Amino acid sequence: MVTATCGEEIYGYERKIKSICPAxxxxxxxxxxxxxGKIYLRKECPIHGQFEDIIHVNARVYQWNQRFLKDxxxxxxxxxxxxxxxxxxxxxxxxxxxxxxxxxxDVTNRCNLKCPICFANANVTGYVTEPPLDEIARIxxxxxxxxxxxxxxxxxxxxxxxxxEDLPDLVRKGAELGFKHIILTTNxxxxxxxxxxxxxLAEAGVNGxxxxxxxxxxxxxxxxxxxxxxDIKLGAVENxxxxxxxxxxxxxxxxxxxxxxxxxxxxxxxxxxxxIIDFAVAHVGTVVGIAFQPIAMCGRIDRxxxxxMRFTSSELQGRIDAHTKGVLNPxxxxxxxxxxxxxxxxxxxxxxxxxxxxxxxxxxxxxxxDEKTGQLLGMKHYVDLDAALGYTCRMWREIVxxxxxWNARWLERKIKKARFLFEMQKFVLKRGHIFSLLMRLILSPxxxxxxxxxxxxxxxxxxxxxxxxxxxxxxxxxxxxxxYGYMSKDRSIRQVPFCTMNALHRERIxxxxxxxxxxxxxxxxxxxxxxxxxxxx
Numbered sequence: 001m002v003t004a005t006c007g008e009e010i011y012g013y014e015r016k017i018k019s020i021c022p023a024x025x026x027x028x029x030x031x032x033x034x035x036x037g038k039i040y041l042r043k044e045c046p047i048h049g050q051f052e053d054i055i056h057v058n059a060r061v062y063q064w065n066q067r068f069l070k071d072x073x074x075x076x077x078x079x080x081x082x083x084x085x086x087x088x089x090x091x092x093x094x095x096x097x098x099x100x101x102x103x104x105x106d107v108t109n110r111c112n113l114k115c116p117i118c119f120a121n122a123n124v125t126g127y128v129t130e131p132p133l134d135e136i137a138r139i140x141x142x143x144x145x146x147x148x149x150x151x152x153x154x155x156x157x158x159x160x161x162x163x164x165e166d167l168p169d170l171v172r173k174g175a176e177l178g179f180k181h182i183i184l185t186t187n188x189x190x191x192x193x194x195x196x197x198x199x200x201l202a203e204a205g206v207n208g209x210x211x212x213x214x215x216x217x218x219x220x221x222x223x224x225x226x227x228x229x230x231d232i233k234l235g236a237v238e239n240x241x242x243x244x245x246x247x248x249x250x251x252x253x254x255x256x257x258x259x260x261x262x263x264x265x266x267x268x269x270x271x272x273x274x275x276i277i278d279f280a281v282a283h284v285g286t287v288v289g290i291a292f293q294p295i296a297m298c299g300r301i302d303r304x305x306x307x308x309m310r311f312t313s314s315e316l317q318g319r320i321d322a323h324t325k326g327v328l329n330p331x332x333x334x335x336x337x338x339x340x341x342x343x344x345x346x347x348x349x350x351x352x353x354x355x356x357x358x359x360x361x362x363x364x365x366x367x368x369x370d371e372k373t374g375q376l377l378g379m380k381h382y383v384d385l386d387a388a389l390g391y392t393c394r395m396w397r398e399i400v401x402x403x404x405x406w407n408a409r410w411l412e413r414k415i416k417k418a419r420f421l422f423e424m425q426k427f428v429l430k431r432g433h434i435f436s437l438l439m440r441l442i443l444s445p446x447x448x449x450x451x452x453x454x455x456x457x458x459x460x461x462x463x464x465x466x467x468x469x470x471x472x473x474x475x476x477x478x479x480x481x482x483x484y485g486y487m488s489k490d491r492s493i494r495q496v497p498f499c500t501m502n503a504l505h506r507e508r509i510x511x512x513x514x515x516x517x518x519x520x521x522x523x524x525x526x527x528x529x530x531x532x533x534x535x536x537x
Contacts, residue, residue, distance in 0.1 A: 013039070013063060020087065021045035022469040025504055027085055032473065034059040041471055053306065053471045055360070056314045061330075065359040070335040072098020072356030072479065076147045079494055086474050087500040092483065100483040100495065101354040102153045103143035103179070105136055107170060109159040109510060112189050115225045128519040129159075129510040131487065133166055137173050139485035142493035144177050149354055152447065154179035155210070155482075162190035162197075168204040175205035180447040183208040185261070187225075192235030198243045207256030207451075209240055210291070214262050215272030216279050223268055241286035253452075257288030259460070265295040266311040273316070274323040280459055281376065284369060289460030292316055296468040298502050306470050313363065313465040320461060327378040328367065328461060333359035336389060339396040346399065346408070347417040348445035358476040364462030368434045371457070382435050388427040395420060417442070434458060467499035489516055 013034035021028050023045065030043030032055060039056035056062040075098075080091025089095070108130040131139075144150050154174040161167055161184060174182050182205045191198050191209070211233065214220050218228040240258055247255035262269070262276050273292075280287045294311045317331050338355045345352035368377045379385060395416070399405060404412060421442060428435065437453045467476060480497030488494050489512050496505055514520040 013059060017041070017043075018086065018474040019043045019472050020469055020474075020504070021048050022051060023048040025469065027087070027474070030473075041473070051303070051470060054310060054312060055471060056312060057318070058314055061314065064330075065333045068333050068336045068359045070338040070356040072338075072354050072481070073149045075099050079142075079492070087472075087477050087497075087504055090496045090500050090505060091494045092497065095478055096480075096497075097478050098356045098481060099146055099149040099354050100143065100151045101481040102155050102483070103140060103151045104155045104157060104482055104484050104498065105139055106157050106159060106484065106486075107131070107136060107161050107167070108164055110163045111158060111160040111187075112163055113160065113187055113225060113227075116223075125507075125510065127511065127514040129513045129517070130164070130519065131513065131517070133169055133173070135487050136170055137177075138487065139493055140174055140177050140179070143483075143485055143495075144179070149352060150178075151483075152179060152351060152353060153181040153183065155183040155185060157185040160187055160189070162186055168200055171201060171204040171206050179205075181208055182206050183210055185210040185212075186236075187212045187229070188233055188236030189229075191239055192232045195239040195242050198239045199246065202243050202247060202255045209236075209256070209258045210261050211236060211258050212263075213260035213276065215269045216275040217272065220269045220272055224263070224265075237283055237286055241283070244286060254285075256451075258286055259289040259291050260287060261291050261293060263293050263295050264311050264316065265309045266315075267309065270311055270315075270319065273319045277320065277323055277461070280461075281367070281369075284457055284459050287459070289462065292461075292463040294463070294465050296466045296499075296502060297470055298468050298506075310471075313360075313463045316463055317363070324367070324376065327376060327381070328365040329378075330380075331363045331365060332385070332389075334362050334364055334462075335359055339393045340389065343392055343396045343399075343420070344442050344445040346396075346405070347413055347420070347442070349410075349413060350445055354481050356479060357481045358473070358479045360465070360473065360476055361480075362462060362464040364460055366434070367459040367461055368432070369457035369459075371433055379434070380429075382428070382430045382432060383438075384427040384429060388424060391423055391427070392420075467503060469503045472499065472503060486513060488512070 015032045017030045017032055018027055019030040019041070020026065024047060026045065028043050028045050030041060032039060032041050037059050038054060039059050039062045040052055041055050042050065042052045044050040075092070075096065078092055078094045078096065080089055080093050082089050082093045082095055086093070086095050106129070109125065110128060110130065140154065156167070156170060164170070171182055184201065184206050186209065188211050213233055214224045216230065218230050221227065221229040237258060244254040247253070260276060260280055262272065264270055264273070276290060280290050294313060294316060295309060297306050297309070321329050335356050341355050342352050366379050368379065368382070370377055399408070399416065424442070441449045441453055467473070477497050477500055480499065482498040483495040484498065484501045486494055486496070486509055496509070511520070
């Protein structure tokens with residue numbers, strides 16, 4: 001039970017959960033509880049014993065986050081039945097409570113690097129998983145046909161997607177099917193080699209780059225990736241910046257930004273957090289955000305190593321606050337903007353984006369470069385966020401209560417929008433470029449206005465704290481909004497929530513795909529790298 005409110009110290013917080021055993025992967029009972037002001041997860045397998053992991057370093061903040069738990073829009077037609085119980089029915093099953101925001105496709109498991117911390121490429125597994133274009137097109141079509149709320153974002157991942165010669169064709173297919181935001185997840189090697197290749201991808205439809213970026217020191221890359229990649233990362237940023245300037249010249253706006261994606265492990269590269277932020281600020285415009293990812297322990301790891309390397313999202317917040325003087329604090333979990341997203345999309349009668357993941361999944365905020373002073377400020381300096389978000393929630397609930405969520409007339413939407421804009425003026429603390437972009441987003445909700453908000457002198461700083469078998473809470477799995485898509489052996493399309501894919505299903509699925517495609521032995525045994533994910537440094 002919960003025995004205190006947000007503003008008090010928390011004693012005795014406990015929430016019963018379902019998790020999995022890290023050894024046998026069976027679903028087991030567990031609890032998330034407070035001890036000495038911190039939050040822990042404890043669970044026990046009848047065969048393999050008890051496991052414990054830290055979840056959050058501040059129990060008061062953790063409980064405050066839980067008030068932002070939101071229900072999403074459940075899919076009309078689940079792809080599988082509920083037979084074996086979560087998380088063994090992923091497909092997704094009827095127990096999933098929302099629709100995906102992102103269609104994620106691993107287009108290959110081949111890679112042009114051999115990173116010590118990687119566990120999911122052909123160099124490690126010994127087989128190639130590379131679905132043909134028509135199969136990937138079917139996966140995309142499946143996601144775009146999800147009702148009532150198909151995802152607008154396509155993320156092409158791997159392995160390393162750029163090793164595929166037909167990658168531009170895959171991108172074009174995604175754009176043709178109506179994905180508005182097409183993200184390429186990459187190590188940057190091929191982007192750094194050729195600005196012409198970057199432009200080819202941009203012309204095909206790529207308008208976002210997720211760049212693997214573990215730090216700004218050569219030694220960090222030697223530890224995490226096995227070679228010094230710093231110049232390659234800088235080259236990738238430089239070349240994509242050239243593409244954006246060319247796109248601006250041709251079309252009057254940039255093509256898309258780079259989000260730096262640092263995988264953070266304690267004792268390995270957590271010291272790089274300040275430098276990564278400074279690098280992003282120095283390249284703002286080309287770099288539009290940082291998506292920190294505390295390492296997920298998805299290999300075979302002893303328990304001591306898990307505790308040694310575990311780096312929680314709450315520790316990350318503390319490091320960011322220390323470097324930015326707290327301008328982004330308080331940190332709001334991602335689902336806080338669920339009602340805001342639905343409301344502004346309702347105003348414009350346009351498809352919405354699903355933000356109803358679990359509060360423990362991650363957080364985001366924006367650093368804003370003040371045009372007059374050059375200071376770095378947070379959104380809280382421009383808007384009374386608590387008041388604005390509270391009013392937004394009340395208006396959305398009013399719309400739902402009136403039965404107008406799906407069938408409001410044009411005039412009703414316009415009246416509500418006018419009232420919303422009038423009330424929002426009360427919460428303005430400081431006007432500026434960021435406020436103008438926010439007003440544009442409300443007045444004219446569209447992908448283009450959301451895109452404009454991401455550019456200029458704004459820098460998103462966020463975190464996705466993906467789960468592994470040690471810290472898994474199955475309630476988070478049921479609320480996942482990032483789904484892998486793949487074709488099963490019966491040729492039906494399945495969706496798998498991100499965390500269960502990497503912690504539970506990946507090996508089985510990739511072997512299944514490789515066997516079906518006849519590529520199960522395409523990597524010679526002597527080329528394999530038998531290094532588990534946690535052996536870093």
